[in-house]
Amino acid sequence: MELLQPLMLWGAGAVVVPVIIHFWHQKKGKTLAWAATRWLREKDQQQQRGIRLDNLLLLLLRGLMVVLLAFLLSQPVLNGLTKSPAVQKIHLVQPDPLLADNFRFELESALKKGEKIYWITASTEPVKNLSERPDEGVFTTTALQSAINELSRNFTELNLYLVNDERLARAPFIRVPTAYRLHLLADSGSRLKSNYLELTAGKNVYVNRLNQLTTRPDLDKTVRFQAAPAHQGPIHVLLDYRQADEQQTVWAALNALSEVYGLDLQIQKKRTANDQYDWILTDREVAKPAARTLYVVSGKQKLPTVSNVVYTGEPLTPQTAELVKAGRLPEWLGELFMRHFRLNPNPYPLSRKEVDRLFVATAKPAADQPEKIRNGLFLVFVLLVGGERWIALRKNA
Template sequence: MQFIQPLFLWGIGAVIIPVIIHFWHQKRGKTLAWAATRWLQEKNQQPQRGVKLDNLLLLILRCFIVVLLAVLVSQPTFNGFGKPAGSQKIHLVQPDKSVVDNFRFELEDAIKKGEAIYWSTAATERLNDPEQLPDQRTFTANLLQSSINVLQKNNSELHLYLRNNHQLADAPFIRVPASYKLHAIVDSGRQPVRTYLELPANKKLFVNPSNQLTNGAVLNPTLRFQPTPEHAGPLTALVNFKNKTEQQTIVAALNALSEVYSLGIRVDIKRNPQTGYDWILTDQEVVNPVPKTLYLVSGKLKTPTSANVIYSEEKLTPQTAELVRTGQLPEWLGECLIRHFKLKPSAFPLSRQQLNTLFIPTAQSEKKQPERVRNWILFVFICLVGVERWMALKQNA
């Protein structure tokens, strides 16, 4: 048995309180002179003191209640109930021929060992033969997250087999079990044509060969770029949130992003009807999105219907979002900007740092068995308190 809040176990020391109170009431009192006592017999004047059996049971009951309360607030967990014998390996494979060919040895070895292997599809189909690819070849980050949620089990080790390209970063993050291993291959095609932004002061914003967002007076001559920019002029953003804390957080992140890359983003808190916004960040539902505008909607769990609308399940505040707590919000906003303006080709591989940021390990959820045990402890505690009150009132103790 383990405790989530073991410090509260010091509360067991409070068991001395009912003991002290009990013996305080049992001590001999001081005799007070009273005229009528001279008519009473001597034996009737002797108070009956000492520890009675009933009072002793009441004392034990009160001490047990204190101990039970300390154990209850310490939140015990019983890891021994229903614990699997060993860790189970689960393999999740992107339905792609190059992925299968590259990891054929690992997949065939897993099949020989009888380990569970699945395709990352809408139905999360069981893989029996690596040569037979499923009919559905569409692969997105949201589809990958859905398959992971289906296969995530207690005490399991998840192995992911993927093609490393920028398509993975369509979602702000991908939650994986605490025990996971990533097997990724890099696309090896010819150098793709890139896009860039034309900023004020004749600065150009693009992604350099190191897969980093940068700007300069001229484009990198070793890369291939489109003849015209994807966007020209200053960037305008509308930040419209009902939650003032979230609004201040977003504004600060945009200012940090703008300062680092010299973007000169103009941020409006209230909508200007005469301004065509390049970026709208809000916690309200988007109706009829403008195709060239990037929308970021927080606190919504929905499947995007437009490529320029991004939904974040979490509200972007330090209390609710890990991106904000870890200081990664400006970086993620920059990734959203890169994807919207297609500054990085879809076949461009992610860096190791980006992969580590994208995949967020999460602890396994608590089993229901310890929760039921704690509920029973709470039920016993309430019953004992009721019995103690009944005995105390009956004996006037």
């Protein structure tokens, strides 16, 4: 037997309450003399010593009611009456070619056993062919958590196949079921090529070997770069705020970012119909976000549905945002800029301690508990209450 709320059993200690009340009602009253008292024999006037247990059945019923109520609140589960469910394994795989090749034997064996495999994407369709992989760039920790939540009722054991890099650390934590296995592939980044931006006046923006944002006329020869830049020309930025103080704050932060790293930011404070923007900072709702534009929406508290829309949850002013008050707004905007253009492709693996802290195991709600047992105990409790009331009314106790 297992108790889901074992602390509630302490309530059984309240059984002393009906016992105390029972004896309180039976305490000796005041003796009243009447005329014929003198004719009674002496032995009939001897006082009884000790404790009399009148209405013993009523006392037992009341005590049993208290104990049974505490037992019901502790939510008993009779595990011996239920069969353990068959283990159904589900495999969630990050759509990375190196990861899929590294665990190909495990994944192909799972397909042969009839176990379900899913790519970690917005779709929850099972995989039939491992060679048909979606775009690996769509992987986010938000998509991972959504996939786990979507499939949480369809498995008893979860197998996660992930690349161990800093992308996992972008989430504060990832909730997983209690029965899960983690298959990590540490990638040093040697197979990846770095992105870079080619701005005006022959300036190139990239991340050096120390993961520092650098602006130089030539590329670092010790770093492998893509054949073409991820962006050419100046960065077109639009500030579209309704409040003048917020617009001024964000404008000052962007100018500081541009001066420190030598970024060619062309900032506009008024939208024009034909201009295409690379970066839009606004406090207005984004109806149809462009795929290649980075949006920073302030004053909104929402979960992003696409990776290029970031919600701050509060207006970006010193009075409302701790980020601005602490002077970290330019740094934070720089991190968003690097992430959007993928200027930090040198992933570092998380330590074992960081991984253990990131994945939080939560017990799945037990929907298949033997409710009939608890319903039967509740029926007994109702019968005890009815019997106690019937006896108490008959004997006026």
